[in-house]
Amino acid sequence: MAASSLPDVPLALQDPDYRNAVVDLLGAVSYGEISAFERLAEDAKLAPTLQDKVAIATMASAQIGKVGALHGRLRELGADPFAAMAPFRGAIDLFHEHTHPADWFEGLIKAYVGDGLADDFYREIAAYLDPSTRDLVVASLEDTGHAAFVVDRVRAGIVADHRLGGRRALWGRRLMGEALIQAQRVAAERDALAALLAGGVDRPGLDLAAIGRMFARLTERHAERMAELGLDS
Amino acid sequence: MAASSLPDVPLALQDPDYRNAVVDLLGAVSYGEISAFERLAEDAKLAPTLQDKVAIATMASAQIGKVGALHGRLRELGADPFAAMAPFRGAIDLFHEHTHPADWFEGLIKAYVGDGLADDFYREIAAYLDPSTRDLVVASLEDTGHAAFVVDRVRAGIVADHRLGGRRALWGRRLMGEALIQAQRVAAERDALAALLAGGVDRPGLDLAAIGRMFARLTERHAERMAELGLDS
Numbered sequence: 001m002a003a004s005s006l007p008d009v010p011l012a013l014q015d016p017d018y019r020n021a022v023v024d025l026l027g028a029v030s031y032g033e034i035s036a037f038e039r040l041a042e043d044a045k046l047a048p049t050l051q052d053k054v055a056i057a058t059m060a061s062a063q064i065g066k067v068g069a070l071h072g073r074l075r076e077l078g079a080d081p082f083a084a085m086a087p088f089r090g091a092i093d094l095f096h097e098h099t100h101p102a103d104w105f106e107g108l109i110k111a112y113v114g115d116g117l118a119d120d121f122y123r124e125i126a127a128y129l130d131p132s133t134r135d136l137v138v139a140s141l142e143d144t145g146h147a148a149f150v151v152d153r154v155r156a157g158i159v160a161d162h163r164l165g166g167r168r169a170l171w172g173r174r175l176m177g178e179a180l181i182q183a184q185r186v187a188a189e190r191d192a193l194a195a196l197l198a199g200g201v202d203r204p205g206l207d208l209a210a211i212g213r214m215f216a217r218l219t220e221r222h223a224e225r226m227a228e229l230g231l232d233s
Numbered sequence: 234m235a236a237s238s239l240p241d242v243p244l245a246l247q248d249p250d251y252r253n254a255v256v257d258l259l260g261a262v263s264y265g266e267i268s269a270f271e272r273l274a275e276d277a278k279l280a281p282t283l284q285d286k287v288a289i290a291t292m293a294s295a296q297i298g299k300v301g302a303l304h305g306r307l308r309e310l311g312a313d314p315f316a317a318m319a320p321f322r323g324a325i326d327l328f329h330e331h332t333h334p335a336d337w338f339e340g341l342i343k344a345y346v347g348d349g350l351a352d353d354f355y356r357e358i359a360a361y362l363d364p365s366t367r368d369l370v371v372a373s374l375e376d377t378g379h380a381a382f383v384v385d386r387v388r389a390g391i392v393a394d395h396r397l398g399g400r401r402a403l404w405g406r407r408l409m410g411e412a413l414i415q416a417q418r419v420a421a422e423r424d425a426l427a428a429l430l431a432g433g434v435d436r437p438g439l440d441l442a443a444i445g446r447m448f449a450r451l452t453e454r455h456a457e458r459m460a461e462l463g464l465d466s
Contacts, residue, residue, distance in 0.1 A: 034283075034286070034290065037274075037290050038290070041271075041274030041275075041277070053271075054297070057274075058300075058301075061293070061294035061295075061297045061298055062294075064291055064293075064294045067291075082283055082284060
């Protein structure tokens, strides 16, 4: 009666193309968390008060705290977590190089808007995953207390100096633009991830129209986040 | 039958001098954890590999993860955690300013030897605390995975370039010297902490001979840690 499938490995993951896509995705999310840690730890130095510093440092720690479970799953899949992350270091590092915050507020906006965008994107992809991988990815994206703190601080900063609103709005657009450039680069280079979105024999995929709708949703949520901060998008 | 004592507050903490000493101690330990986070996050940038970076970032996160419980207890005692930390920022910041690691190995040695020294010192003080505060302090000092990783890396580094042993040994002595200078400064400035060590009506204290023995124990354990790393002390 028993199928010849490996125990404890979901059926979907026995398809090598699908497995490769999952290894890619978990590698990308893991390295994203590590670089989020680095960036937030760097931003913590710009914090105007010790309270702000502790808040940002706690966010940074929450990011790195998620890496363990992602790496654990990669090992279960027989992949080396560091090899899995390697293909995404270039794009993620470049994103950060090109969006280096000039001050405390730019750092906060980047934490909120940049991470929000990445999380939305991974959540969109998660819809095409087997349930156990999907749960793991979604858990790794749960808001770790960014939202309330950052929104509060940025809004207060704009009230204090409303001339800065225009410059901050431009910053939000730059974050969006850079993220799209790097995401496109990753999609072009990683066949397995692209194939995941295109679907498989037993998995629905995205056609061009569906990809267009996905980007429309991402842009809309980006605009909502900017509005939340009191900024134009 | 019931005493007029506040519920849930150990009897010892109803003595204002003792309470002030505990607030001081928890403030000092909290700020120590926060600055350990900052330093480790900074060291993570020097990591030669992504594996090393993740290991150090995870250590940094473990440090900040302990601040929540310490701050929670400070609030239970009716103290503002940030006010409680304030008196110790000068000494702890100066310690770090005067012991800025020149490279990855100096950072590792500092993480191991410097934190080990601080932990030993707080553990010595913990012996003079009421049981619930003692448990909290000791829990906040538990090794968070530093030991094995750092010892392994530093020993490997010395094998790779044994000429560096002498310079590393000097670095260890500098860490010890700076720690003593700053600890002495804190003891001189904070009467409540000094009084804690001197004892109270119902608490044993340390006389000069006992303080001497305490420093002998701290020095001995420092030497053991240096030896563990393959370095003279």
